[in-house]
Amino acid sequence: MNIALAILWKDLVTEWRARERVIAMLLFSILTAVIFYFALPDQRPETLRTLTPGLLWTAYLFAAILGLNRSFALELENEALSGLALAPGGRGWIFLGKAAANFILLSLVQALTALAFALFYGVDFSSSALNLAAVIMLATLGICSVGTLLAAMAVRTRLREVLLPILLLPALVPVLSGAVHGTLSVMAGEGIPFSSVQLLIVIDGIYLVISFLGFEYILDE
Amino acid sequence: MTSPLLRLKDIEKAYGPITALRNISLDLDHGETISLLGPNGAGKSTLLRIVAGLAAPTRGTLEIQGTAHDRRAIGYLGHATLLYPELTARENLIFAARLHGVPKPARRADQLLEEEDLSPVAQRRAGGFSRGMAQRLAIARARVHKPSLLLLDEPFTGLDVPAISRLSQRLIELRNAGQSWLLVTHEVERAAMLADTALIVLRGQVAERLTGGELTPQNLSEIYAKALDLQS
Amino acid sequence: MTPMTKPFSQTKDDSAHTTNGGLSPLEQQATRWRQPFGWLLVVITLVYAWAVFQAPLDHTQGVIQKILYVHPPLAYGAYLGFVITAIGGLLYLWRGREDCDRLAISGAEVGVLFCTLMLVTGPIWARGTWGRWWSWDPRLTVTLLLWFVYLAYLLLRSFSGPGPRTARFAAIYGVIGLVLIPLNYYVIEIFDNRSMHPDNLERGSLGDGMGWPFLLGNLCLGFAFIYLVLLRWEVEARRVFQQRQEALEEPDT
Amino acid sequence: MGYAIAAYFVTAAALVAYGAALARENARHRSTVVQKAHRSSNTG
Numbered sequence: 001m002n003i004a005l006a007i008l009w010k011d012l013v014t015e016w017r018a019r020e021r022v023i024a025m026l027l028f029s030i031l032t033a034v035i036f037y038f039a040l041p042d043q044r045p046e047t048l049r050t051l052t053p054g055l056l057w058t059a060y061l062f063a064a065i066l067g068l069n070r071s072f073a074l075e076l077e078n079e080a081l082s083g084l085a086l087a088p089g090g091r092g093w094i095f096l097g098k099a100a101a102n103f104i105l106l107s108l109v110q111a112l113t114a115l116a117f118a119l120f121y122g123v124d125f126s127s128s129a130l131n132l133a134a135v136i137m138l139a140t141l142g143i144c145s146v147g148t149l150l151a152a153m154a155v156r157t158r159l160r161e162v163l164l165p166i167l168l169l170p171a172l173v174p175v176l177s178g179a180v181h182g183t184l185s186v187m188a189g190e191g192i193p194f195s196s197v198q199l200l201i202v203i204d205g206i207y208l209v210i211s212f213l214g215f216e217y218i219l220d221e
Numbered sequence: 222m223t224s225p226l227l228r229l230k231d232i233e234k235a236y237g238p239i240t241a242l243r244n245i246s247l248d249l250d251h252g253e254t255i256s257l258l259g260p261n262g263a264g265k266s267t268l269l270r271i272v273a274g275l276a277a278p279t280r281g282t283l284e285i286q287g288t289a290h291d292r293r294a295i296g297y298l299g300h301a302t303l304l305y306p307e308l309t310a311r312e313n314l315i316f317a318a319r320l321h322g323v324p325k326p327a328r329r330a331d332q333l334l335e336e337e338d339l340s341p342v343a344q345r346r347a348g349g350f351s352r353g354m355a356q357r358l359a360i361a362r363a364r365v366h367k368p369s370l371l372l373l374d375e376p377f378t379g380l381d382v383p384a385i386s387r388l389s390q391r392l393i394e395l396r397n398a399g400q401s402w403l404l405v406t407h408e409v410e411r412a413a414m415l416a417d418t419a420l421i422v423l424r425g426q427v428a429e430r431l432t433g434g435e436l437t438p439q440n441l442s443e444i445y446a447k448a449l450d451l452q453s
Numbered sequence: 454m455t456p457m458t459k460p461f462s463q464t465k466d467d468s469a470h471t472t473n474g475g476l477s478p479l480e481q482q483a484t485r486w487r488q489p490f491g492w493l494l495v496v497i498t499l500v501y502a503w504a505v506f507q508a509p510l511d512h513t514q515g516v517i518q519k520i521l522y523v524h525p526p527l528a529y530g531a532y533l534g535f536v537i538t539a540i541g542g543l544l545y546l547w548r549g550r551e552d553c554d555r556l557a558i559s560g561a562e563v564g565v566l567f568c569t570l571m572l573v574t575g576p577i578w579a580r581g582t583w584g585r586w587w588s589w590d591p592r593l594t595v596t597l598l599l600w601f602v603y604l605a606y607l608l609l610r611s612f613s614g615p616g617p618r619t620a621r622f623a624a625i626y627g628v629i630g631l632v633l634i635p636l637n638y639y640v641i642e643i644f645d646n647r648s649m650h651p652d653n654l655e656r657g658s659l660g661d662g663m664g665w666p667f668l669l670g671n672l673c674l675g676f677a678f679i680y681l682v683l684l685r686w687e688v689e690a691r692r693v694f695q696q697r698q699e700a701l702e703e704p705d706t
Numbered sequence: 707m708g709y710a711i712a713a714y715f716v717t718a719a720a721l722v723a724y725g726a727a728l729a730r731e732n733a734r735h736r737s738t739v740v741q742k743a744h745r746s747s748n749t750g
Contacts, residue, residue, distance in 0.1 A: 002322065003319065006319035007320075010305065013308065014308065018307050074305075077305075077306065078301045078302045078303055078305070078306070080303050083317070084320070085275060086274065086303075087292070087321060088291070088292040088321060088322065146629065153609070153622045153626070156613075158612045159608070159612045166604075166605045169601075170602045170605055171633060174633070174637060174639075174640045177640045181644070203636065207629075210632065214628070217621045218622060220277065220618070220621065235697070236616050277617060515707075516707050520713045523713055523714055523717050524713065527717070566720065566721075570720055573716050574713040574716065574717060577709050578713065580709060581709030581710070674717075680725075681721070681724065684729065687732060688732050692731075694735075
């Protein structure tokens with residue numbers, strides 16, 4: 001457990017000092033919000049409101065991919081990743097540390113992006129902010145668990161960052177579906193539908209187990 | 222008899238079609254130091270990565286203290302420093318200590334900074350270190366969990382003269398303190414002066430073995446030159 | 454935390470020491486078993502072809518409805534492919550068996566072929582029935598999602614670099630791919646109740662006299678899938694064997 | 707009518723072509739193994 005906390009601390013301190021990752025993710029997702037605005041057929045309020053969940057989660061997915069790639073690109077500097085591979089003990093804890101750090105940084109970006117969407121799209125989240133946060137947390141847990149596992153693999157292949165979205169997006173279709181459904185009904189003020197919560201919890205559980213056990217095998221040569 | 226610190230038997234390593242190592246066998250006892258001398262591409266680094274547990278041999282067995290591989294017994298210093306540029310020297314060591322489950326990581330970090338006399342730069346970020354200082358910090362990191370066997374892969378490359386002599390001095394001190402290490406280098410001088418035994422590695426195989434009295438820089442460079450002529 | 458981590462002795466399986474032509478004992482057995490299976494496949498194909506010809510015409514859709522006997526049966530290959538890949542991958546991780554890793558490759562490659570054929574025959578059927586190529590028919594959509602997982606798997610395999618790392622990465626992604634089949638099916642069939650799939654290719658139940666051709670179609674294409682996987686498995690074993698032979702012969706400089 | 711034929715044709719063609727390609731490669735591998743065995747035996 002200590003290893004996971006050490007890695008979480010290391011990632012957050014590194015990010016706090018460099019701040020490059022959070023800023024890049026934030027600018028990217030807010031920029032996506034703006035671009036979507038121009039991409040929409042018309043700017044009528046109800047069009048914006050109905051499309052917001054889908055657009056919001058699309059921006060989140062791509063910001064997540066940016067952050068996950070960066071999270072392991074940092075480990076490649078000075079081959080620090082081999083330093084992690086050399087550590088004794090189960091590597092699942094290393095996975096937990098990295099996933100937790102990615103989760104915290106992504107949640108920060110998601111919160112600020114939600115504000116940007118609220119501002120640009122005139123959508124009022126405040127009434128159901130708590131429920132929305134819950135849905136976002138649940139989905140982000142799934143994104144960060146399988147995302148951390150796949151990023152650790154993708155960044156060490158010859159395709160580097162290009163491979164991550166190709167590996168990750170098919171795996172996130174169920175998560176996206178659950179997240180968008182949850183967001184839709186939360187924004188409609190009906191609270192979080194049980195079906196979305198159940199789906200997301202099942203996926204999170206599966207991906208956390210696969211990633212925790214699988215990480216053992218991907219740090220080796 | 223107690224099992225050796227490190228035992229390699231018929232180690233083979235093939236990357237797809239390329240065979241990097243062909244049946245290498247090697248024993249290293251507690252406190253013994255060995256240097257592996259050979260041209261680039263002879264497979265020395267591959268062998269070291271296998272001993273470190275970073276790579277698995279295609280065939281052959283590897284035992285550390287009589288049992289299968291145990292990463293707690295190994296300290297590895299490769300070409301790369303494994304350090305995080307944003308973290309300070311002290312933070313890097315504390316992180317490495319916690320990673321290896323070392324009790325009281327802060328105290329261990331300070332002790333290592335003392336030993337490698339890096340205390341004055343403890344609070345500076347590792348990213349700003351010169352190659353020589355980064356190397357000293359990397360050695361401290363490799364020794365954080367008091368490994369029984371220290372692996373050094375071409376530690377002298379890229380160092381200026383004072384740094385080379387300091388590092389050589391350091392390795393001799395460690396040896397005298399009973400720390401066994403396995404040094405990979407392509408410099409004859411280092412290979413002969415620092416270790417108890419020198420092995421010449423050519424094209425993935427141990428070609429020659431010199432130890433004790435016969436291991437002098439003069440003797441080693443002659444044999445090494447002859448072995449290189451045979452090979453080409 | 455366990456002090457001792459996974460031991461790093463060499464791959465301890467006997468599958469690496471192969472005898473004739475690089476086939477492990479399991480692969481030799483599969484190859485021997487494949488020959489008679491091939492003849493059975495030829496017979497079934499003939500009977501299947503005859504059955505399709507004489508199958509009664511569907512009064513509403515006409516002859517195009519006969520695609521029912523080829524499109525859905527392809528699904529076995531598409532889904533079974535990834536099950537084989539995942540199992541092969543897990544056996545490789547757990548037992549270090551290289552021959553199972555080769556089985557995983559074969560399952561994926563033949564599986565993606567069947568998946569692609571589904572994504573070709575499905576739109577052909579939709580085009581003939583509704584005049585447009587793509588309909589978000591539930592089975593077709595799940596197949597499309599699985600198709601992306603297959604391609605990601607094959608891409609990961611080809612770019613993972615030398616040595617056992619490729620097999621390990623592929624094994625892990627194979628497990629994720631396997632989990633995705635039921636997940637995607639659940640999401641599309643039950644969860645996504647948006648008016649997403651108005652038209653369903655296989656909605657009609659089988660009329661009388663259509664049961665036989667459908668059964669034969671499933672048998673024929675199912676057997677074809679198994680035959681091709683076994684064949685591809687042998688080819689993969691021989692490819693790897695030849696690669697290693699070439700490496701041993703010419704002296705590496 | 708054409709659609710049904712197209713569907714069956716594509717499926718049959720793809721499967722047969724793939725199977726044939728594999729069989730050919732298999733034969734090629736087998737022949738090289740036999741050749742080597744032959745070569746090494748008489749020069750051995």
